[in-house]
Amino acid sequence: MRLDQILFSQGFGTRRLCAGLIAHGEVRVAGQVVDDPGAEFDTEGLCFDVGGQAWPYAEKALVMLNKPAGYECSQKPKHHPSVLSLLPAPLRERGVQPIGRLDEDTTGLLLLTDDGALIHRLTSPKHHVPKVYEARCKHPLTPAMAEQLLAGVELKEPEGKYQRPPETTRAEGAEIVDGTLLRLTLLEGKYHQVKRMVAAVGNRVEALHRSRLGALALPADLVPGQWRWVDRALVLGG
Ligand code: URA
Numbered sequence: 001m002r003l004d005q006i007l008f009s010q011g012f013g014t015r016r017l018c019a020g021l022i023a024h025g026e027v028r029v030a031g032q033v034v035d036d037p038g039a040e041f042d043t044e045g046l047c048f049d050v051g052g053q054a055w056p057y058a059e060k061a062l063v064m065l066n067k068p069a070g071y072e073c074s075q076k077p078k079h080h081p082s083v084l085s086l087l088p089a090p091l092r093e094r095g096v097q098p099i100g101r102l103d104e105d106t107t108g109l110l111l112l113t114d115d116g117a118l119i120h121r122l123t124s125p126k127h128h129v130p131k132v133y134e135a136r137c138k139h140p141l142t143p144a145m146a147e148q149l150l151a152g153v154e155l156k157e158p159e160g161k162y163q164r165p166p167e168t169t170r171a172e173g174a175e176i177v178d179g180t181l182l183r184l185t186l187l188e189g190k191y192h193q194v195k196r197m198v199a200a201v202g203n204r205v206e207a208l209h210r211s212r213l214g215a216l217a218l219p220a221d222l223v224p225g226q227w228r229w230v231d232r233a234l235v236l237g238g
Helices: 003-009 015-023 091-092 114-125 143-151 193-200 232-236
Strands: 027-029 045-049 055-056 062-067 109-112 129-135 153-155 168-170 174-178 183-185 206-215 227-229
Touching: 003 015, 003 027, 003 045, 015 153, 109 114, 129 193, 143 174, 143 183, 143 193, 153 193, 183 193, 193 206, 193 227
Parallel strands: 109 206
Antiparallel strands: 027 045, 045 055, 062 109, 062 227, 129 183, 129 206, 153 168, 174 183
């Protein structure tokens, strides 16, 4: 593929802008400046750098973010900045979006991609992709609460909200880590699911963190606000 076409496909702006970056000597392949926009490269395993920053070629982008509190997953955030503002411009430009949503005050593992089929694969209830959350609760947790969560609870809408018909849901795993810390594994992704499940057993979530999605665990060295490329096999497993 032509180098200007490669940059264009990776979100570096219009073809004209990409050709300009190349002609101005901003782009290196294998450490060498390439200033011919028409130079051809095999994209398989290709790494290039633009303005000193390294980029792997990816037909579809998949990245993880350690989401800090105070960011919204919406593309049009209302009260807080969007998680997209934590990503570099080329990723935003190529239209990556969060795979499922975390609340503004939830922290931890968030995946983002421009691959619509992957979004469907990871969010469709049919595929039962496990998600692991750690919920710090207001009141001490009891074995009876964990048992109720595993058996199934009825979710209610927050007070004052339009009341939808009641939904029931169950946790795949519910482990009391310490007096008020609950580790929940869910196979669905309903609106405010963890908070509503915990409320349904008479407790209250005070802080929520997601530590796993599918086969992928949030790496301990990815600090809040940082992102990293992800190999899709690490999420889908096998
Ligand atoms: N459940 C919630 O209540 N909030 C989240 O952000 C994720 C799951």
